[in-house]
Amino acid sequence: MATEAEGGSGFNIHPMDQFVIKPLFGGEHISWYTPTNATLWMGITILAIVALLVWGTRGRAIVPSRTQSVAEVIYGFVYKMVEDIAGKEGLKYFPYIFTVFIFILFANVLGLLPMSFTTTSHIAVTGTLAIAVFVSVTILGFVKNGVSFLSLFWISSAPLALRPILAIIEIISYFVRPVSHSIRLGGNMMAGHAVIKVFAGFAGALGLGAVAPIIAIMAVYGLESLVVVIQAYVFTILTCVYLNDALHPHH
Amino acid sequence: MASETHGAVTEHAQGMPQLDFSTFPNQIFWLVVSLVVVYLILQRVALPRIASVLADRSASIQRDLDKAEDYKRNAEAAEEAYNKALADARSEAQDIVNAARVDIQKDLDIAIAKADAEIAAKSAESEKAIADIRDSAMKSVKVVANAVAVDIVEAIMPSAGDAKAIKDAVAVRVKE
Numbered sequence: 515m516a517t518e519a520e521g522g523s524g525f526n527i528h529p530m531d532q533f534v535i536k537p538l539f540g541g542e543h544i545s546w547y548t549p550t551n552a553t554l555w556m557g558i559t560i561l562a563i564v565a566l567l568v569w570g571t572r573g574r575a576i577v578p579s580r581t582q583s584v585a586e587v588i589y590g591f592v593y594k595m596v597e598d599i600a601g602k603e604g605l606k607y608f609p610y611i612f613t614v615f616i617f618i619l620f621a622n623v624l625g626l627l628p629m630s631f632t633t634t635s636h637i638a639v640t641g642t643l644a645i646a647v648f649v650s651v652t653i654l655g656f657v658k659n660g661v662s663f664l665s666l667f668w669i670s671s672a673p674l675a676l677r678p679i680l681a682i683i684e685i686i687s688y689f690v691r692p693v694s695h696s697i698r699l700g701g702n703m704m705a706g707h708a709v710i711k712v713f714a715g716f717a718g719a720l721g722l723g724a725v726a727p728i729i730a731i732m733a734v735y736g737l738e739s740l741v742v743v744i745q746a747y748v749f750t751i752l753t754c755v756y757l758n759d760a761l762h763p764h765h
Numbered sequence: 766m767a768s769e770t771h772g773a774v775t776e777h778a779q780g781m782p783q784l785d786f787s788t789f790p791n792q793i794f795w796l797v798v799s800l801v802v803v804y805l806i807l808q809r810v811a812l813p814r815i816a817s818v819l820a821d822r823s824a825s826i827q828r829d830l831d832k833a834e835d836y837k838r839n840a841e842a843a844e845e846a847y848n849k850a851l852a853d854a855r856s857e858a859q860d861i862v863n864a865a866r867v868d869i870q871k872d873l874d875i876a877i878a879k880a881d882a883e884i885a886a887k888s889a890e891s892e893k894a895i896a897d898i899r900d901s902a903m904k905s906v907k908v909v910a911n912a913v914a915v916d917i918v919e920a921i922m923p924s925a926g927d928a929k930a931i932k933d934a935v936a937v938r939v940k941e
Contacts, residue, residue: 533782535792546790553791556799563803567811574818576825582818589815609812613804637783638792704783 527715529708533635552639555631559620567616588616592750599754603761610650611757614643615750618699622742625703626735635703637696644696647753655760666763695752702745706738903939910935 538549566588570581578586592612596604618634625632633639655663667684669677713731717724782788914935915928 530780530782535782535785535788544788544791546794548791550788550791550795552788553795556795560799560802560806564806564811567815568806571811571814571818574814574821576818576822578818585811586815586819589812590819609804609808612812613800613807616807617800617803633792633796635783636792638789639796642793642796700783704781 527712527719529711529715532631532707532711533704535636551631552633552636555621555624555633559617559624559633562620562624563616588619592616595751596754596757599751600758600761604754604757607757611750611753614647614753615746618643618749619743619746622703622746625707626738626742632703632707635700635707637700640696640700641692643699643749644692647695647756648692651753651756651760654757655763658761659763663760663763666759670764691752691756695749699745699749702741706734706741710734710738907936907939910939 535544535550535552537544538551538554541548544550566581567585570579570585573579573582575582589612592615593605593608596608596611600607621632621634621639624630625635655666667681667688669680669684672680710731713727713734717727717731720727911932914931918931
C-alpha cells in the first residue's frame with residue numbers, strides 16, 4: 515500500500531478496503547442478484563463444506579480416514595452441544611444448527627486466507643443469521659408452548675414484587691439478543707482483519723526492516739485463528755441456548 | 766491490497782463498508798441461497814451419511830465386545846471343564862490304586878492262608894513220619910534188646926535158656 519505513495523504520505527493504510535463489496539464481473543451498480551465477491555466467497559465456503567463433509571466421508575469407513583474423522587469430530591461436537599444444551603427435543607433441530615455452525619466456521623476460516631473476503635465480517639450477513647435464529651426460536655417457542663412461552667419473562671422463583679421489574683429486564687434482554695448475537699460475530703471478524711491490515715500497512719511503510727510489524731501480524735493472526743473458531747462456537751452455543759429457552763421456557 | 770489500484774469501481778472505502786446499506790439486499794440474498802444450499806447438502810447427504818457411519822461403528826464395536834465376552838465365557842467354561850476333568854482323573858486314579866491295593870491284599874491273604882495250610886499239612890506229615898520212625902525204632906530196640914539179652918544170658922549161663930522169661934523181663938525194662 516505504502517509503496518503507492520499517494521500524496522507523498524508514507525502512511526496510506528486502508529484497513530477497511532478489504533470489506534468493500536464489489537461486483538465480480540465489473541460494473542458499478544450492485545443490485546440484489548449481482549454476483550459479488552461476497553457471493554464468490556460464500557460459494558467457496560459451500561465448496562469447502564462439501565469437500566469436508568461429503569467428499570471427505572465418501573469412504574463411509576468404519577476405521578475413518580483423516581478427513582472423515584475430522585468431519586465426524588465436528589458432527590459429534592455439534593451433536594453433543596445441541597443435546598447437552600437443548601436436550602433430546604433439541605436434536606430435531608440439529609441439522610439447522612449444524613448448518614449455521616459449519617457455515618460460520620468455514621466462512622470465518624476462509625476469511626483468514628490472505629486476499630480473501632470474509633463474508634461473516636458483514637453485519638448484513640451476521641444480522642441475517644441472528645435474526646433468522648431469533649425469529650425462528652420465537653415462533654418455535656409460541657408454537658410449542660402457546661402463551662405459556664411468555665413465562666420465560668415471568669420469573670416465578672423471584673419475589674412477587676420484583677417480578678414486573680425482572681420481566682421488563684428480561685424482555686429487553688430478549689430483544690437485544692439478535693443485536694448482540696450478530697455484532698459479536700461480525701465485530702470480532704472485522705476487528706481482527708482490520709488490525710492485521712493495519713500492521714500490514716506498517717510493514718509496507720517500513721519496508722525490509724519491518725520486523726516488529728511482521729511479528730505483530732503473526733501474533734494477531736494466531737489470535738485470530740482462535741477467535742475465528744471460538745466465534746463460530748459461541749454463535750452456535752447461543753443458538754442452542756435460545757433454542758432451549760424456546761423448548762423449555764419454564765425456568 | 767491489489768484491489769485499490771483499480772480505483773475505478775471503488776475508491777478507498779468511505780467509513781465502514783459494513784454500513785453501506787445498498788449492498789444489504791445483495792448479501793442477504795446470496796447468504797440465504799448459500800444457507801439453503803448448505804442445509805440441503807447436509808440434510809440430504811452429509812449428515813445421514815455421518816450418522817450412519819457413527820451408528821455402524823458403535824454397532825460393530827458393541828458386536829466385537831459381545832463376541833469377546835462370549836469368547837471369555839467359553840474360555841472360562843473350558844478351564845472349568847479342564848479342572849473338573851483333572852480332579853476326576855485324580856480321584857479315579859486314587860480309586861484304581863485303592864482297588865489294586867485291596868486286590869493285592871486279598872491275593873496275599875489267600876496265598877498266606879494256602880501256605881499256612883501247606884505248612885501245617887507238611888508238618889503233620891513230618892510228625893507222623895517221625896512217629897513212625899520212632900515206633901519202628903522202638904520195635905527195633907525191643908528186638909535188639911531181646912536178642913542181646915538172650916545172647917548175654919546164653920553166654921553167662923546157658924542153662925537158663927528160657928527165652929520167654931527173658932523177653933518179658935526185657936519188655937518190662939524197655940517200658941520203664
